[in-house]
Amino acid sequence: MRFKTKYEGSSFSELLATENGQLFPRFDLSECAPGQLQVPHGTTVLAFKYADGVMVGGDRLATEGHRVASRDIQKVYPTDNHSVIAIAGAAGPCIEMARIMRVELEHYEKIEGEQLELDGKANKLAQMIRANLPAAMQGLVVVPLFAGYDLRRSAGRLWKFDVTGGRYEETEYEATGSGGLYARESLKKTHRNDVNQQEAVTMAVQALVDAADEDRATGGIDVVRGIFPILNFCTADGIERVSDQEIESVYRTIIENRFNGRGD
Amino acid sequence: MSMPFYVSPEQMMADKAEYARKGISRGKSSVVLEYAGGILLMAENPSRLSKIGEIYDRIAFAGVGKFSEFDQLRKLGVRYADMKGYAYSRDDVRANALANAYSQAIGDAFTQEFKPLEAEVIVAEVGDAELVGHENNAIFRIQFDGSISDHQGFCVIGGASDDLNAYLEGEFRADLPLGDAMALGRSALQRATEGAPGVPPENLETCVLERSLPGRKFRRLDSDRVRQELGA
Numbered sequence: 001m002r003f004k005t006k007y008e009g010s011s012f013s014e015l016l017a018t019e020n021g022q023l024f025p026r027f028d029l030s031e032c033a034p035g036q037l038q039v040p041h042g043t044t045v046l047a048f049k050y051a052d053g054v055m056v057g058g059d060r061l062a063t064e065g066h067r068v069a070s071r072d073i074q075k076v077y078p079t080d081n082h083s084v085i086a087i088a089g090a091a092g093p094c095i096e097m098a099r100i101m102r103v104e105l106e107h108y109e110k111i112e113g114e115q116l117e118l119d120g121k122a123n124k125l126a127q128m129i130r131a132n133l134p135a136a137m138q139g140l141v142v143v144p145l146f147a148g149y150d151l152r153r154s155a156g157r158l159w160k161f162d163v164t165g166g167r168y169e170e171t172e173y174e175a176t177g178s179g180g181l182y183a184r185e186s187l188k189k190t191h192r193n194d195v196n197q198q199e200a201v202t203m204a205v206q207a208l209v210d211a212a213d214e215d216r217a218t219g220g221i222d223v224v225r226g227i228f229p230i231l232n233f234c235t236a237d238g239i240e241r242v243s244d245q246e247i248e249s250v251y252r253t254i255i256e257n258r259f260n261g262r263g264d
Numbered sequence: 265m266s267m268p269f270y271v272s273p274e275q276m277m278a279d280k281a282e283y284a285r286k287g288i289s290r291g292k293s294s295v296v297l298e299y300a301g302g303i304l305l306m307a308e309n310p311s312r313l314s315k316i317g318e319i320y321d322r323i324a325f326a327g328v329g330k331f332s333e334f335d336q337l338r339k340l341g342v343r344y345a346d347m348k349g350y351a352y353s354r355d356d357v358r359a360n361a362l363a364n365a366y367s368q369a370i371g372d373a374f375t376q377e378f379k380p381l382e383a384e385v386i387v388a389e390v391g392d393a394e395l396v397g398h399e400n401n402a403i404f405r406i407q408f409d410g411s412i413s414d415h416q417g418f419c420v421i422g423g424a425s426d427d428l429n430a431y432l433e434g435e436f437r438a439d440l441p442l443g444d445a446m447a448l449g450r451s452a453l454q455r456a457t458e459g460a461p462g463v464p465p466e467n468l469e470t471c472v473l474e475r476s477l478p479g480r481k482f483r484r485l486d487s488d489r490v491r492q493e494l495g496a
Contacts, residue, residue, distance in 0.1 A: 003365040005343050012346055019343075023351055103350055106480075110318050110342045 012107035013100050013128060025096045027135035037139065040069035042094060044211045044218040045076065045086035046183045047147040047158040048173030049193045050200040053235035054147040054156030056084040057204045059179070059212060060227050061219025062091050071219065076230040078239045080105045083121055083148030084232050088177030089141040093132065097142055101125055118150040122159045122167055130165025137163075143176055149234050156234060179211030179218030186210035197233060201242055204231050205250050221251050280380045284408035287329055287382025293422030293456050294326040294386065296415075298401050298438070299445035302390045302475040306449040308456070309469040316471045318482035320345040320357045322390050324473050328422035329383035329408070337366065337385055359389030363404035363412055371410020384408055384421045390473035390481055424456040431455055443493040446470065450494065465490040 007018040017024045029037055045058035058075035061068065069091070076086045077098040085101055087094035104124060109115045116124070125146050132142050147158035160174045161167055173191045175183035186207040195203065205221070208229050212220035221228055228251075231242040271279075294307040294315055305326050307315040315334070317325045319341045327334025341362055349357045366385060374380045389402040403415040418436050420428040432452055440448065454463050466487040473481045485493075 003340060003344050003369050005340065007343075008339075012350075015343055016347065016350065020347060020351070023347075099350070103346055107342065107346045110346075111339055113314060113317075 010108050010111040011124070012104045013124075013131075015107070016100070025093060025100075027093065027132075027138070027140050029135065029138040029140070032138070038064050039140070040064050040073070040091040041178075041217070042073060042075045042088050042091050043177040043215065044175060044179035044183055044208060045088050045145055045177055046173065046175035046180070046187065046204065046207055047084075047086060047145045047170075048187060048191055048200075048203070049156045049158065049171075050195045050197070050203075051193070052156075052197065053149045053233065054084075054158055055200045055204055055231060055233055056086050056145065056147045056158075057208065057229050057231040058086050058088075058177075059208050059219040059229050060222075061217065063217045071222065071225065072227045074230060076232055077102065078232065079121070079146075079148075080109075080115070081238045082151060082234060083118065083146065084234050084239060085125070086145040086147070087142070088145075088180065089143050090139070093135060093140050094142050094144065097125075097128055097132070097144065100128065104128075117152065118148045118157060121148065122146050122169075125159075126161055126165045126167040129161050129163065133164060145174055145176055147234060149236055151236065154236065175207065175211070177218070179208075179215035182214040182218075183207040183211040200233070201231060201246060202250050202254070205229065205247060206254060209251070209254060221247070223248065223251075280374060281409060284374075284380040284382050288384060288408060289423045291328050291330075291422055293420055293424055293428060293453060294328050295418065295420045295428065295432075295449045295452050296326055296386050296388050296403055297418045297432075297436070297440075297445045297449050298403070298416075299442050300439045301442060301472075302481065303388045303401055303403070303473040304442065304445045304449060305386075305388060305471045305473075306446070306453065307469045308453045308463050308467055310467040314469060316469055316484075317342075318471075318480070319362065319387070320349060321354055321480050322392060322473060323357065323359050323362065324388050324471060324482050326386040326388070326421065327383055328385075329381070333381050334383035334385055337370070337381075337383060340369065341366065341387070355395060358398065359387045359402045359404060363387045363406060363414075366404075366406045367410045367412040369410075370406055370408065374409045381408055386419055386421055388473060390475050392475070420452060422456075428452045428456060442472070443495065446490065446493050465494060 005019050007015045040062040047056045060072045062070040062073040079102045085098045150157050173187045190203045212218040228244040228247045233240045292308045297304045305316045317338045319325050325338045345357045384407045387404045391400045403419050406412050418432045470485045470490050
């Protein structure tokens with residue numbers, strides 16, 4: 001570990017790339033035939049606004065082709081006190097990006113003495129996704145959702161991205177990954193910006209249950225093993241994870257209602 | 265052909281040391297004190313430029329002397345710690361290794377550069393009961409020539425450091441509550457002002473490494489909080 005550095009800016013990812021290039025995730029798959037490399041992929045993550053801020057959630061399944069790679073992978077990561085990243089795509093590079101993003105924000109805060117604006121955080125993440133484009137072209141796609149509470153505007157905000165680093169702010173909700181389409185279809189029917197926390201949990205669980213119902217690569221709620229989606233609220237007060245017990249009780253209510261022929 | 269004047273190495277080092285000492289003694293002091301809940305870092309600092317900073321989860325930095333120089337050292341420390349924490353794990357970032365790296369860098373600058381650094385720094389680490397070998401607090405002082413020392417309880421750097429360290433030697437008690445530790449730190453800093461009226465709370469830069477906090481244990485206390493703790 002070198003102490004003196006040539007790099008003098010306040011970005012951790014640039015520091016890592018300049019000073020410790022071997023630690024910086026770069027993936028060269030040019031030697032691999034297309035489709036030859038199978039790595040675990042994460043599937044459905046979602047984010048939407050509600051009365052107090054944003055809710056960010058994701059299922060727990062990672063798949064490798066048609067096989068289950070992991071049943072309880074984590075796809076939702078707080079990046080600081082007021083922002084959350086939810087990852088979909090090749091699990092390895094995705095998790096690494098979430099890790100670097102967290103250090104990036106903390107590093108900036110320590111070097112500069114103040115935090116980045118939420119816009120600045122989203123922009124930085126877009127640059128990191130753009131830098132991953134060569135790997136994405138070869139199958140290691142990283143397309144996260146980024147959401148947070150904007151303390152200046154006193155509002156929750158969320159962004160989706162494309163592999164070229166395109167950054168699109170959404171006004172209501174977004175879901176991505178293989179089951180993202182179905183989660184969006186679900187949210188289209190249920191979502192309102194003014195719901196309270198409890199209703200937001202129901203909305204999120206419904207969307208994830210619907211996605212798991214239609215998409216084989218999205219993990220459903222596994223009450224036998226006790227594996228539940230990760231749901232994080234992000235409000236002015238910080239980030240709070242919804243307890244498994246609460247998700248389970250909401251899930252049981254949903255199942256019961258559906259069993260009794262009620263849609264909600 | 266002109267010959268450069270010969271200067272003996274001893275003379276050169278002595279000159280550099282005197283130069284650095286003079287530079288440092290022009291500035292105000294910073295004090296680091298252990299208290300019941302962790303470590304308190306205080307500096308008399310009316311400006312908005314910080315002398316105290318967060319390095320990592322359990323590690324803080326205090327610098328005195330020339331701002332540009334110790335702030336550069338602070339940033340080096342943050343870069344070193346973040347890279348190390350990323351390459352290994354967050355628990356692997358320790359004050360001991362960081363203090364040694366500082367000692368090396370500052371010592372190299374002292375012997376190799378024409379102008380020595382007019383700065384000295386403290387690296388403080390709050391203990392964590394769950395980390396074997398690092399249950400206790402650690403305070404390291406690194407001086408302008410790279411010499412390193414470790415301290416228990418308290419440490420003062422800057423202008424009047426000898427006098428203030430001697431003062432704290434007599435006054436310091438282990439496990440003081442935060443307010444008492446703050447009052448002691450302030451009274452030490454006041455001694456350095458040589459008869460000028462007391463240091464007002466808004467001129468105190470006050471930070472803590474609070475053992476009970478989860479994750480990042482560094483907090484900057486605003487002057488309202490300082491005033492409240494001091495009961496002033």
